[in-house]
Amino acid sequence: MDATGEEPQEIQLNSALLNACYDGDMEKVTSILDKGASVFCSDETGRTPLHFAAASGNIATIKCVLDAGIPWNSLDDGKYSAGDYALETANSKEAYDYLVEFGYTTELVLKELGTFQVPITTIDSSATSSLVSPTPSSGTKPASSENSNQVSDSDLKKISNSDYLNSSITYIGDRLLDAHNNGVMMEWEEPIMYQHALAICQREPENPKPTQSSLKVLNVGFGMGIIDTILQSFNPTLHVIVEAHPDVYSHMVSEGWTRKKNVVVLFGRWQDKLSELYELGQFDGIFFDTFGEFYQDLDQFHQAIFRPDSKIEAEVAATTGEPASTAPLLAPDGVYSFFNGLGGHNLLFHDVYCKVVQFDLEKLGVDTTFVPISVDDNSISEEAWEGINRPYWMLKQYNMPICKISKDTHAV
Numbered sequence: 001m002d003a004t005g006e007e008p009q010e011i012q013l014n015s016a017l018l019n020a021c022y023d024g025d026m027e028k029v030t031s032i033l034d035k036g037a038s039v040f041c042s043d044e045t046g047r048t049p050l051h052f053a054a055a056s057g058n059i060a061t062i063k064c065v066l067d068a069g070i071p072w073n074s075l076d077d078g079k080y081s082a083g084d085y086a087l088e089t090a091n092s093k094e095a096y097d098y099l100v101e102f103g104y105t106t107e108l109v110l111k112e113l114g115t116f117q118v119p120i121t122t123i124d125s126s127a128t129s130s131l132v133s134p135t136p137s138s139g140t141k142p143a144s145s146e147n148s149n150q151v152s153d154s155d156l157k158k159i160s161n162s163d164y165l166n167s168s169i170t171y172i173g174d175r176l177l178d179a180h181n182n183g184v185m186m187e188w189e190e191p192i193m194y195q196h197a198l199a200i201c202q203r204e205p206e207n208p209k210p211t212q213s214s215l216k217v218l219n220v221g222f223g224m225g226i227i228d229t230i231l232q233s234f235n236p237t238l239h240v241i242v243e244a245h246p247d248v249y250s251h252m253v254s255e256g257w258t259r260k261k262n263v264v265v266l267f268g269r270w271q272d273k274l275s276e277l278y279e280l281g282q283f284d285g286i287f288f289d290t291f292g293e294f295y296q297d298l299d300q301f302h303q304a305i306f307r308p309d310s311k312i313e314a315e316v317a318a319t320t321g322e323p324a325s326t327a328p329l330l331a332p333d334g335v336y337s338f339f340n341g342l343g344g345h346n347l348l349f350h351d352v353y354c355k356v357v358q359f360d361l362e363k364l365g366v367d368t369t370f371v372p373i374s375v376d377d378n379s380i381s382e383e384a385w386e387g388i389n390r391p392y393w394m395l396k397q398y399n400m401p402i403c404k405i406s407k408d409t410h411a412v
């Protein structure tokens, strides 16, 4: 046994496996796995058989190691996924698309099993080294199905919504930070927020003048007030803001948001403000951007705005004495959008989660398209994120979701 805890024969087998993956030799990979090599092994930089198979661009080999159980979202020590190797080393869009499709179907199954735990803004992690062309060496790390997975449970627990809401935050310069120096909101997102605001108000960038006589908008999550300031410039008839953090709310009060004529601020978690929102009726535009929440919360918000469930209807009926409306919170021709930070630290993760959310919205009768927006290099540079514990956006392209109630649903 060597220092890694592996038997010499095991080391040889595992290293032969990495080599065969890199060569894209599916038959050899199958035979080495049959001989007892571990699909969970990795080289000294954390690259797994999946990274090497992806670097070969050979889809049969990629499929072979994925079928053997290696997670599609394995990251190496530089935080690169198999998708990065498929695109950058193999230069194969086909191999990349195969990985996206595999990740997507896997995540749908995990969601059914209730084990899908994805933060709505990512909490990990900048790449720590540049991606180098992988040449398998003879050294391998001990096999472990955990050493290569995405984000550990302990990491996920660090930013729960209640922890965040119960601890202090700081407005400092161009950013809003939580108590652990995680970025809650940053000014570089301003151009993105502008596009979101135009989209939910259905305004043209060249001519952001109103097209409709009245405009009712809802924004969940005030943060630095960037999108709300832009929405105000469109003179909405009614502008509702839901905000749950006491310090953010105090900031809103001191900045005069609670005294604006056309603004209603609902202080509390959106989960606890649904009855009040239903009473306010339908909105032409809705935007959602919270912090410390998970995909399940986003999904629940979608269910709440597109299909209020009977429990909420009963609650509303009990307080108002009136029969409750079961209409979606979004007007039939309205536009809904959300900050799409899903998997924002890695392109493969992001593309997989975009497909998952699109699928879930479709189940609610909602058509989703993604409008690409370039993110400038400065916003994703190391300097931009200096002092931030965990960068939440690392990609060159932001995919802005535009969600509309499908015309087929209208007809029903």
Ligand SMILES: C[S@@+](CC[C@H](N)C(=O)[O-])C[C@H]1O[C@@H](n2cnc3c(N)ncnc32)[C@H](O)[C@@H]1O
Pocket: 161, 184, 185, 193, 220, 221, 222, 223, 224, 225, 226, 227, 228, 242, 243, 244, 245, 248, 268, 269, 270, 271, 289, 290, 291, 292, 293
């Ligand atoms: C990323 S910031 C929003 C930034 C905002 N889009 C802007 O343009 O400045 C997220 C905000 O959501 C708030 N928040 C977090 N959880 C919430 C919840 N469950 N309900 C309502 N607001 C929440 C946070 O306190 C924070 O102010």
